[in-house]
Each structure stands twice: as C-alpha cells, then as structure tokens.
Amino acid sequence: MEFVSVFDIFKIGVGPSSSHTLGPWKAARSFVMRLEQSEARILEGHIEVSLYGSLSLTGKGHATDLAVIMGLANYDPETVETKKIPEFIQVINEQKKIQLPSGMFVHFDPEKDILFKDSFLDYHANGMIFTWTGNNGDVISDVYYSVGGGFIVREGDHGGISGVNKNYPFPIQTSSELLRYCEKTGFSISDIVFENEKTDRTREKYEEDLLRIWHTMLESMYTGCHTEGTLPGALAVKRRSAPLLQKLLPKQLTYSDPETWIEAIRIAPLDFQKIFKWVSTFAISVNEVNAAFGRVVTAPTNGSAGVIPAVLMYYLCFVNKNAGKNEIVRFLACASEIGSIFKKGSTLSAAMGGCQAEIGVSSAMAAAGLTELLGGSPERCIIAAEIAMEHHLGMTCDPIGGLVQIPCIERNSMGAIKAINAAEMAIDRDPTEVKVPLDDVVRTMWNTAKDMNSKYKETSEGGLATTVNIIDC
Numbered sequence: 001m002e003f004v005s006v007f008d009i010f011k012i013g014v015g016p017s018s019s020h021t022l023g024p025w026k027a028a029r030s031f032v033m034r035l036e037q038s039e040a041r042i043l044e045g046h047i048e049v050s051l052y053g054s055l056s057l058t059g060k061g062h063a064t065d066l067a068v069i070m071g072l073a074n075y076d077p078e079t080v081e082t083k084k085i086p087e088f089i090q091v092i093n094e095q096k097k098i099q100l101p102s103g104m105f106v107h108f109d110p111e112k113d114i115l116f117k118d119s120f121l122d123y124h125a126n127g128m129i130f131t132w133t134g135n136n137g138d139v140i141s142d143v144y145y146s147v148g149g150g151f152i153v154r155e156g157d158h159g160g161i162s163g164v165n166k167n168y169p170f171p172i173q174t175s176s177e178l179l180r181y182c183e184k185t186g187f188s189i190s191d192i193v194f195e196n197e198k199t200d201r202t203r204e205k206y207e208e209d210l211l212r213i214w215h216t217m218l219e220s221m222y223t224g225c226h227t228e229g230t231l232p233g234a235l236a237v238k239r240r241s242a243p244l245l246q247k248l249l250p251k252q253l254t255y256s257d258p259e260t261w262i263e264a265i266r267i268a269p270l271d272f273q274k275i276f277k278w279v280s281t282f283a284i285s286v287n288e289v290n291a292a293f294g295r296v297v298t299a300p301t302n303g304s305a306g307v308i309p310a311v312l313m314y315y316l317c318f319v320n321k322n323a324g325k326n327e328i329v330r331f332l333a334c335a336s337e338i339g340s341i342f343k344k345g346s347t348l349s350a351a352m353g354g355c356q357a358e359i360g361v362s363s364a365m366a367a368a369g370l371t372e373l374l375g376g377s378p379e380r381c382i383i384a385a386e387i388a389m390e391h392h393l394g395m396t397c398d399p400i401g402g403l404v405q406i407p408c409i410e411r412n413s414m415g416a417i418k419a420i421n422a423a424e425m426a427i428d429r430d431p432t433e434v435k436v437p438l439d440d441v442v443r444t445m446w447n448t449a450k451d452m453n454s455k456y457k458e459t460s461e462g463g464l465a466t467t468v469n470i471i472d473c
C-alpha cells in the first residue's frame with residue numbers, strides 16, 4: 001500500500017501550476033541527476049524535451065517550458081529566488097547551454113529543443129520525454145509523467161510517493177479505514193497522521209516542517225495582498241487582493257510583517273459580509289502570486305493553492321483568535337489525509353479529472369481540517385470533506401488562454417467558502433443520518449473523471465476557454 005506523507009501533499013514551489021510547472025520542473029531535475037550518474041557527466045552532448053498532451057496544449061500558459069529550463073539548470077523550486085527566474089531563463093536562452101552539477105556543459109536551445117507535440121502518451125495526459133544525445137551518438141532517454149499536485153512518475157519506476165515500502169502503523173487507503181483506526185485508538189485524524197509521520201520524523205521536526213509550510217502560505221497571502229498591478233499574460237488581469245485589503249483594513253491598524261498583519265486583522269471591524277470578503281481576499285491573494293510565478297504551497301495543487309490558506313486564516317483571524325502552532329499543525333495534518341485519500345482513490349490531476357480534482361479536493365481537505373479545529377469528531381471531519389466534494393463533482397477545467405487565472409483565481413474563493421459551509425453543516429449533522437459516504441464520493445469523482453470529455457481536462461479546448469473571446473477579456 002502506498003503511503004502519501006503530509007509533505008507530499010503540501011510542497012513549497014513556484015506557480016502557476018503543480019502539474020504543468022512544478023511536476024515538469026522536478027522531472028527535468030530528476031533527468032539531470034540521472035545524467036550525472038551516466039557518461040553524460042564526462043561527454044559533451046545535447047538535450048531535447050518533448051511535451052505531450054495537456055502539457056503541450058496548455059504548457060505555454062502554464063509556463064511548462066520555463067519550468068523545464070529551470071529544472072534542467074538544476075534550480076530548486078523550493079528555494080530559488082522567484083524574482084530572478086526571468087534573469088536565469090534569459091541567460092540560458094542566450095547561451096543555449098546548461099551546466100550539469102559535475103561541470104560539463106550540455107547544448108540546449110530552449111527555442112528549438114522544447115517540442116510541443118500534438119499527441120498524447122498512453123499512461124497519463126501529462127507526458128514528457130527527455131533525451132540526451134552524446135557527441136559519440138549514445139542516447140539516454142526517459143519518459144516522465146506529471147500526475148497531478150506536483151507528483152511525478154518515471155516510466156519504469158513505481159512513482160514519486162515517499163514511503164512505499166515502510167511499515168507505517170496506520171496504512172490508509174480509504175476514509176472508512178481511517179475512521180476505523182480513529183474509533184479503535186480514540187485518536188483524531190491529525191493524531192493518526194502524526195503517528196504515521198513519526199516513522200520518518202521526530203515530533204519537533206514534524207511541527208517545524210509543517211509550520212514552514214504554513215509560513216510560506218502566509219507569506220504568499222501577504223505578498224498577494226500587498227502587490228498591485230496586472231498579472232502576466234495576454235489577459236492583462238488586474239490584481240484584486242491589494243485593493244480589497246485596503247477596503248477591509250482600516251489605515252490606522254498598522255503592521256510590519258505577516259505575523260503582525262494577522263494581529264491587525266484580528267482587531268479590525270467585522271461583520272458577516274466582511275468575513276466573506278476577507279476569505280475571498282485571502283484565497284485570491286495566493287492565486288495571484290501563483291499566477292505571477294511566485295512562491296506558493298501546492299495544496300494539493302497550485303491552481304487550488306489558495307483554498308487551504310484562506311480557510312486556515314479564517315479560523316485564526318475570526319474563529320479562534322488565540323489559536324497558534326498547535327491548531328495550524330492539526331489543521332494541515334487532517335487536511336492532508338483527505339488529500340491523500342483522494343490521490344489514492346481518484347486523482348489530483350486536472351488533466352485527468354478536471355477542476356473537481358483541484359478545487360474540489362482542496363475544498364474537501366479544508367473542510368475536514370476546519371471541522372477538526374471546530375471540535376468535530378473524525379466522523380464529522382469525513383462528513384465535511386464529503387459535503388465539500390459532493391458539490392464540486394463534475395467541475396471542469398477550462399482556463400482561458402491556458403493561463404491559471406480565469407476562472408482559477410476566483411474559484412479558490414468559492415472553494416474556501418464552500419469548505420467553511422461544509423464544516424458548519426457537518427458539525428450539526430447526525431452521522432447516523434448521512435446517506436453518502438466519502439468513499440462513494442471519491443469513487444464517483446473518479447468515474448466522472450473517466451467520463452469527462454478531454455476538452456474539459458486542462459486542454460483549454462472547451463468551456464470558458466473557447467466561449468470567451470480573449471480580446472474581450
């Protein structure tokens with residue numbers, strides 16, 4: 001049974017897409033590491049990259065080509081200085097070569113050597129082939145798939161899952177198994193997650209790593225809310241979170257960093273309408289940063305990166321103003337387990353399942369995490385996840401112009417609001433009256449994904465992407 005860690009579900013990376021940016025970036029780095037272990041280390045050669053399926057159809061708008069360049073140049077998406085990415089790309093475009101970690105230069109002209117193919121590979125809609133040809137005619141070639149949420153699979157390998165062969169105390173494939181463990185032990189969902197994670201990390205390290213994830217989420221909200229202007233790309237979408245923040249937060253409430261910003265928000269005037277606006281602002285801010293190639297946390301994808309931070313921020317700012325590290329860790333842990341159940345039983349890839357796999361899953365994750373913090377039992381957390389996904393089933397992926405902007409940015413706000421509503425409904429629900437188990441919804445989502453026309457699976461060949469005229473946008 002595969003194990004998906006909370007740190008597989010939440011990954012620090014660069015926007016705008018986990019499957020089209022982070023995945024190809026990681027695949028390119030993985031290929032470079034393979035070259036390092038081969039004769040490419042000592043022989044001059046040339047690299048060519050072919051992109052297939054959805055990666056080819058929406059790859060330009062999703063910056064797949066740039067991600068491949070950054071990956072081949074071996075930059076780390078978690079730590080690279082995002083502002084300098086255009087500069088790094090320009091150098092490679094001009095020099096037409098990359099340097100392997102061992103020092104050997106390999107010829108690579110992004111303009112000619114990244115090929116957008118008009119066909120699909122068999123295994124998954126996001127396929128890539130990396131080929132190195134040595135000056136002596138030798139060839140090293142690998143096929144990779146970006147299978148959603150930044151996960152990659154190399155043909156011939158098992159996949160990018162962190163702990164396939166270890167003995168975790170609570171192996172979980174479905175929500176009914178998870179609930180059985182909770183009932184047997186009296187643990188919450190976040191406790192179960194920690195018991196499994198203990199196999200690889202001390203409590204201290206586990207909390208430290210989760211708080212780093214939260215800090216990155218908070219930074220992306222803060223950056224988004226303090227950046228004005230227009231997003232990159234032909235749609236010329238105006239950033240909205242900064243003006244929204246200015247309307248919501250009185251000028252006299254001053255702050256100097258993300259932490260003091262939270263304190264200011266906590267004491268700002270509030271009514272029901274403002275709570276809606278705040279949640280939307282938080283969600284939109286993350287996805288504006290994502291659309292501008294900024295640093296976000298894949299949660300469980302980049303396109304849906306705003307939902308979970310927005311719901312957690314809602315809890316910290318408006319529900320429990322004394323909440324801190326403990327609540328943040330529990331929320332993320334519980335949410336991640338729901339994401340992992342969807343990954344194992346369905347998909348996190350919009351190229352396989354449309355937007356239900358992105359916004360739908362993130363909303364279900366956030367709903368469960370919030371329910372745990374609201375004092376809901378594990379059963380109620382699962383009910384919340386079910387409600388949130390039930391009302392995203394069938395949602396298509398149809399980004400206009402292939403950019404992760406419309407409908408994606410607003411859709412994060414909708415996913416966050418639905419998550420809050422799902423948690424509130426679950427708290428009041430009598431579990432014995434529930435008719436739809438989460439596992440049935442996971443299966444339904446997967447069946448819907450298989451039935452969905454490929455036009456609606458991150459190809460920009462249907463839906464809003466074809467009915468809305470870009471010139472009008």
Ligand code: SF4
Nearest residue numbers: 303350355358397408
């Ligand atoms: S429409 Fe949804 S799934 Fe598609 S790119 Fe946008 S956020 Fe991702």
